[in-house]
Amino acid sequence: MSVSWNPWHGCRKISEGCRNCYVYRQDGQHDKDSREVRQTAAFNLPIRRSRDGRFKVPAGETVYTCFTSDFLLEEADAWRVDAWEMIRMRSDLRFIFFTKRIDRLAAVLPPDWGDGYENVVIGCTVENQAMADYRLPLFLKTPVRHRIVICAPLLGPLDIVRYLSPAIEEVAAGGESGNEARPCDYAWVLGLREQSVAAGISFWFHQTGARLVKDGRLYRIRRCYQHAQARKAGIDYNPKR
Numbered sequence: 001m002s003v004s005w006n007p008w009h010g011c012r013k014i015s016e017g018c019r020n021c022y023v024y025r026q027d028g029q030h031d032k033d034s035r036e037v038r039q040t041a042a043f044n045l046p047i048r049r050s051r052d053g054r055f056k057v058p059a060g061e062t063v064y065t066c067f068t069s070d071f072l073l074e075e076a077d078a079w080r081v082d083a084w085e086m087i088r089m090r091s092d093l094r095f096i097f098f099t100k101r102i103d104r105l106a107a108v109l110p111p112d113w114g115d116g117y118e119n120v121v122i123g124c125t126v127e128n129q130a131m132a133d134y135r136l137p138l139f140l141k142t143p144v145r146h147r148i149v150i151c152a153p154l155l156g157p158l159d160i161v162r163y164l165s166p167a168i169e170e171v172a173a174g175g176e177s178g179n180e181a182r183p184c185d186y187a188w189v190l191g192l193r194e195q196s197v198a199a200g201i202s203f204w205f206h207q208t209g210a211r212l213v214k215d216g217r218l219y220r221i222r223r224c225y226q227h228a229q230a231r232k233a234g235i236d237y238n239p240k241r
Contacts, residue, residue: 003061010023010034018100043083046093060092060093065095066097070101072101096122098122102122105139106138117145118145124148128155129156132151147167149170157187157188164201171203171204175207177210202236202239209221210226
């Protein structure tokens with residue numbers, strides 16, 4: 001089971017991976033400006049209770065956090081203290097967030113973070129070699145209990161061998177969605193899988209993207225099939241199984 005929790009909405013584009021952001025695309029359909037960052041009505045979702053006093057989000061759920069923004073966004077600094085506190089209170093939930101702002105993490109951690117909260121998984125997003133070489137050393141330097149590397153939208157081949165230490169639990173890869181999606185070459189995905197397998201780290205091909213290149217041929221894949229087609233590739237790897 002899983003729950004979506006977007007305590008704030010809106011973001012600013014900061015790198016090439018943001019160019020065709022799905023949040024901007026969706027907001028644009030409703031004439032909304034995604035650059036306007038606002039706290040949402042769901043801000044206190046993790047600690048909401050039913051009339052009988054029980055939490056509305058039951059223990060054991062995975063909570064996908066801030067997927068219509070960035071949890072480390074500067075404009076959310078004033079709200080993040082309370083968000084961290086809710087995450088700390090709900091140690092019976094597993095929170096996951098992805099970020100392109102890993103360079104801000106060390107400065108905005110809660111005082112009792114220590115080596116990291118056991119119930120928090122952080123995914124560092126990298127889209128090209130330049131961002132991998134900038135963000136991943138910072139990611140490895142900052143104390144985090146559960147780290148995953150998100151290579152998406154994958155815009156070129158990546159060499160991340162030097163960063164695949166035992167501190168990384170998973171590498172995920174995926175292409176870009178949307179009408180303006182840039183092509184993702186399947187060979188780039190296989191290259192990441194090869195590096196992950198060699199390091200004994202789980203690998204997950206989570207979506208093909210709208211334009212997948214395989215053996216020199218471009219395939220246009222509708223949004224509703226992008227996750228399913230990635231699964232059909234059968235290249236996910238889990239060394240623990």
